[in-house]
Amino acid sequence: MKRLVALGVILALSGCGGGYDSLPPQVSNGNGGTVGAGGSFPTKEDGKWKYGDVSNESGVFSLSARIDATNTYTVPKYPNLKQRSWIDLEKRKMAAGTISKRFTIFAPEQVKCTPTCDIRIKFNSQIATYKFEQRxxxxxTPINDQVSSExxxxxxxxxxxxxxxxxxxxxDDVESEFNLRGYNKGKMTFESL
Structure with missing residues (x-):
């Protein structure tokens, strides 16, 4: 009799699904965590910035910082292949003694941008549209140096x-999300090298 009661309880519990049927789906954000419906970044961890520099006999003339998107997207031609976009920042010493600031988006797939297009970018909660070109x-790359610096x-x-x-x-547009926390300004300053 006890076995029948225990078996009945197990069957009853397994039939109700554990009560999780009404929770929003969880989606991996590529950052080791999950994001529920409506979320963006699960923690306040720093982004995974990568830094580099280029020098010649006169010293360092170019500094770069790269940040990869925290999520991937499916490639249209190959449904089993996932791609990740990234942003590259560069500071370069110019001949006139000034420093240029360059912003570049790398999309590993072909983008509808021939030769120019409008790209929407949301920083924190503010969204704006910028004109880019694809050479x-x-x-x-932004259409001019002013937009690139901005x-x-x-x-x-x-x-x-x-x-x-x-x-x-x-x-639909692919939403590439970036965790920009932890940018190291010191690694992107010429005086510190």
Whole structure:
């Protein structure tokens, strides 16, 4: 009799699904955590910035910082392949004694941008549209130096960004999310080298 009661309880519990049927789906954000419906970044951890420099006989003349998107997207031609976009920032010493700031988006897939297009970017909670050009497939640069410098500054001063990429073969823009926390200004300053 006890076995029948225990078996009945097990069957009753397994039939109700454990009560999790009404929870929102969990989606991996590529950052080791999950994001529920409506979320963005699960923790306040720093983004995974990568830094580099280029020098010649006169010293360092170029500094770079790269941040990869925290999420991936499916490639239209190959459904089993996932791609990840990234942002590259560069500071370069110019001949006139000034320093240029460059902002570049790398999309590993073909983008609907021939030769120019509008790309929406959301920094923290503010969204704006910027004109980009694509001289090389998948490499998007702002239309002029002023916009490039503005995007460089917004990237280094924000906690998060979402870039809406118009990938060829997809009807909706791909939302590439970036955790911009932890940018090291010292590694992008010429005087510190």
């Amino acid at each position: 090389v497939e998948g490499v998007l 995007l460089f500054d917004k990237t280094t001063q924000s906690n998060s960004a979402t870039v809406y990429l118009p990938i060829v073969g997809l009807s």
